[in-house]
Amino acid sequence: MILDKSHPTQPYADDQRFSHLIAKAHEAGFRLTPQRRAVLRALLFSDNHPGAEELFRQVKGEYPDLSLATVYKCLDMLKAMGEVLQLEFRDGSSRFDGRRPASHAHVICTRCSAIEDATADPFTWCSNNVSAETGYRLNRYRFDLYGLCPACQAQATRQK
C-alpha cells in the first residue's frame, strides 16, 4: 500500500483531520454520538476506500449496538459537509474516501475490488484545456483505471 502523505489532495494528517471534522460537524449542528465518532474514525484511518457494510463490520466489534443506518447517517453527514468522496458503481454499490474528499484518480482491481489512490493525477493537466475548449468551469471529475492489484497478479500466476 502506497501512502503518499505529500499528495496535494490530502489536506490533513489523519489525527488533525479527525479533530477538524469533529469541530466542523459540531459547528454544523450534527450530533456526534460515540458510534458516529467511531465510524468517522474508522473511515478516516482506512486507506482502502471501504463501503458502508465494511465500515459497519469494522466498528461493530467495538460497538455491538451499532446499526447500518448509523453508518449511513454518518456518511450522509460527511457528504453534507463535503468531506467525503463517494465512488458509485453500476451495481449500485458505493465506496468512500474519507481521507481525500477532493476528486482524484483511482486504480481499481477487477478481481478483488481493491481501490487505491493513483498519485499521478491527470486532472490538473487536462482541466485547463477542457475548460478553455468547452467554457465549463470544472469542479470535480471521476477517473478510474481498472486492472489487477499486485496480490491478485501473484495469485493468478500461482494458479496457472
Ligand SMILES: [Zn+2]
Ligand atoms: Zn486484487
Ligand SMILES: [Zn+2]
Ligand atoms: Zn481515493
